[in-house]
Each structure stands twice: as structure tokens, then as C-alpha cells.
Amino acid sequence: GGGGGGGKALCKTSPAACTLALSTQCKADSIRAVYQYVPLKLRVGTGVHFVLRAKLRTKRLLQPTRSSQQLLRAHLQVGYEHQGTHASLNVTMEFDHQVAEAQQSVRLQVLPLRPYAHPTLLVYAMVTLACAGFHGDLAFQDIALEIQSIPLPAVHAADQGNAVPPASARLVPATVAVAHCPSPLPKLHSVLPRHLHTVLYSSAKQSTCGDVTLVTQLSTDRLSMLQHFATFWDGPVSVAVYASTTTAFSSRQARLKESYIRKKLNEFVGSHRLECWTVTLVFAASSSSPYPINSLRNAAIEAASTQLVLLCDADFIPSPDLHDSILDAWKLLLLAVPASRAALVVPAFELRQGPLPLTKASLVNAVVNSTVRPFRILESPASHENTDYTHFYTAADDELVYSTSDFQDKYEPYCVVEKNSRLPLYDERFTEYGMNKITHTIELWAAGYEYYVMTQGWLLHQPHVASFSSRAFLQSFSTRLQNRLARFRFVEWLQYHYHLNECSSNSP
DSSP: OOSSOOOSOSOSSOOSEEEEEEEEEEOSSSOEEEEEEEEEEEEESSEEEEEEEEEEEEEEEEOOSOOSOOEEEEEEEEEEEETTEEEEEEEEEEOOTTSSEEEEEEEEEEOOOSSTTSOEEEEEEEEEEEEESOEEEEEEEEEEEEEEEEOHHHHHHHHTTOSSOOTTOOOEEOOOOBOSSOOOOOOOOOOSOGGGEEEEEEOTTGGGSOSEEEEEEEEGGGGGGGHHHHHHOOSOEEEEEEEEEETTTOHHHHHHHHHHHHHHHHHHTOTTGGGGEEEEEEEESSTTOOOOHHHHHHHHHHHOOSSEEEEOOTTEEEOTTHHHHHHHHHHHHTTTSOGGGEEEEEOEEEEOSSSOOOSHHHHHHHHHTTSEEETTTTTOGGGSGGGOHHHHHHOOTTOOEEEOOSOOTTOOOEEEEEOSTTSOOOOTTOOSSSSTTHHHHHHHHHTTOEEEEESSOOEEEOOOOOOHHHHHHHHOHHHHHHHHHHHHHHHHHHHHHTTOSSOOOSOO
């Protein structure tokens, strides 16, 4: 799901009709949505109808006077595979906010595709319920997804040009297999060809600069953020810098971009500090390429030369002496868990106003005075809930690490891990904004990693203007839809690859 909401489980026992209720809290400036995803294994030998019904109840729903868009929508997407090609069919129904309670239904027809010798395989159905441009609570009730077979004569009639089966055709419940072991799309690495990478700095001294490499990524317009790492981080750094310029435009343009970045790095980092930095410049694959955030993260990890890496975003400021505090905590952590399964969480905070806290006592005092707060505690409380900030605040000086609470799939901390052949890399199908980091956190858990929190160091998010991609993501229904779909398909792969249920894989 997304944007809040809850309801009964959908399709517990593989029925042809599934019902539930979902709710969400609308916002005027962004799309809020909840999602239900049903993996299927249904070969279309005859035609199939999907019928989506939903009742909308508005509760304290107020229409703002100004909004970029307004929608109250239920959407059904059915994904299928035919001759190795993945595609989808979509249908939407819109609701009127002025009606306090309204019930609607929408029908989506799926016919077997030519050539019939290659059957069409339905692989998922996803229901999305969304609102934008409104304030207040929204409840979708009596949501029902029915799957009905179309008898073969009606299929032939529809194939001759009829958009829907004739009125005489009797729709019967389809035999539906809700797939516990769907055929997953593979995890993607190396979306950006490595020939688009250019190493600007690769210091031979990096391994002598410290034992933990801070790895991060950013675009050329945010190079100034790196000066905080130069000031507060005492170890080596591996950073991937994205240039939206394609090398195909001209080699001269590429050289100009490299020269510009070298100049800015010397300005913001300093030539002396760059002796301990590795900087990888990554060019765009095409002029329309989305920001390849996970490809950049992987490039930075691959370029790191130390055994330990701190996975960090560029808009965070390390606490003083964080490098050495990590090493102290890591030594203690290894008494509880092998290095190959250890994930050391560095608690994340956000600065609201005032000076940077330079000691833990001043950090706790800033939290008490509300000038600093846990990262994204208002926008997404579950994202860092497992860190257990109360434990962090009250930990004794000699308690360098503590175990997190039970893992939940919205947790996305910043952590230190060992770089080895077993370490999962980021899935590169996720670009720009949305699900790019949390999917990696989930995979670490699936791979057997255990999360422990350090008590003598932290990361502090520095305020900055939201990126264009994040603003666009919050406003685009279709982008959010495809992003959540990618996450559901990723979780399918995860269950299959790591044997999280009865599914199995030949992969280790």
C-alpha cells in the first residue's frame, strides 16, 4: 500500500471474487493512494472479464480553493504475458466528491491474443484507489474484484469486432489461481552500461585514509553538498556524480563537463581531501534518461576500496568522529552477529533550525527543543520507527549498539555493511524517486542481515529544495502507479529468490 490505509486481506483462499475496504487521508498538494496487488496464474484460453466494484464515502472531505489537480479515482490494471512480452490493460472510474456516498463498477475485458498457439498468461491484477486536491478522510468500501470467464462462442464474436460479448453470453466465475509462486521478473543490475562511467579521482592512498568508506551519489547541480563530508567525515569517500549530458553529443562536451566537475570538487572539497576520495562520473545513457539513482549507488559501492561501507545520501551531515565511532560499534557488533550478516544503523535526524549539534548531549537537547527531530517522522513515521530513538537517547555511554525491534517492510535506515560478494546491490529498475532505497533494505533483511543501531554517532539531514523528480512523483498518478507496481514485482522476486515461502529457486 501507500499513503496510509487498511483493510482485510484480499483473496485469502483464491476465490473468484475478493472484497475489502480501504481508506486514506487526502492532501491538497499531492496524490494519496492505497494499493492492492493480486498475483495471478491464469491462462486465457477463453476470454476473461475483470469486474471492479467500489463504494466511495467522503468523510469531512473539503475541496481546497486552489489545487493543481483534483481526482477521486479507482483504477484497475491487469498485467499479462504473451510470447515473452509483458504488457498491461487499464481501466479507471472517477467519483464525484459532491456525492456523499456513491457506488460504481467498471469492467475490463481480456481476450486471448493471436497467435492462439501461444496462450496469454494473466500475471497480476492491481487495484489503486487515489485522491488528490482535497483535504480530509476518504473511505472506499465494499471493494470487489470479480473474475469471470467468457464462453468460447462469445470470444469468437468479440474477436470479430464486438467490443464486449453479446448480451446472450453468460458470464461464469473463472477458475483463478492466486499465485503464491508467480514467475518473477529478474532483478536488474547494470541498467547503465559501465562504459558510461569515467573515474575522475581514484586515490591510491584511499585504503590508508580509514577503514570505512562513505558511499553516496548526486547530480552535478548539487556538488556543493559534498563540502559537509569534507568537513565532518574523516575517512575515505566514494561518490558517483551524474551528468545528464550524454557522451554521444560530443567528446568535447564530455571533457568540458569533466573540467567543470573537477573545478567544483576542488572548490567544495579541496585538493588535499580529494586524496582520500574516489569520484566516478556517470554520463546519461540518453537525453531522456531518468535519474539512475540506484545505478549510481552501485557504482559508488563498486569503487570503494575498504571492507566497510556507509550507505548514505548526499544531503546528510555526519556527526563529528563518526568514522571512528562506527569502528568501535562494529567491533562490538561482531560479538553478536557475523560481519557478513551485520547491518549497523546510523540514526538519522533532520535539522529544522539552529546550529548543528556537535555532541550527543547537544543533539538530544535540540530534539527536546524541537530544533532537530527524527528523520521524516511527520511524513513517514514507519520509515525509521525500528531505530527506536528513545533507546538511542537514553543509552548508557558503554552501550555502543543495540538490536532493533522486529523488522517491518517500511523501514529504510542508513547503515554500514561489509562489502563482499554476498552483499546485495541496489535494484536498478528503480530510478528517480520512490522505492529505490527501501527495496534494498528489504532485500538485506531477506538475505539474513540483522539490524543493530549505534549509539555514539548520527546523520543529520540538511534542508534543501525538493528535487524536480520528487515533486513530479507526488503529482503524477501514472508514475506512482508504475512505481508501486515495480515494488510489488520486486517483492515477488524477493520471495522467490530467498525462499521466503514455499517458492524455490535454483539461485543460491
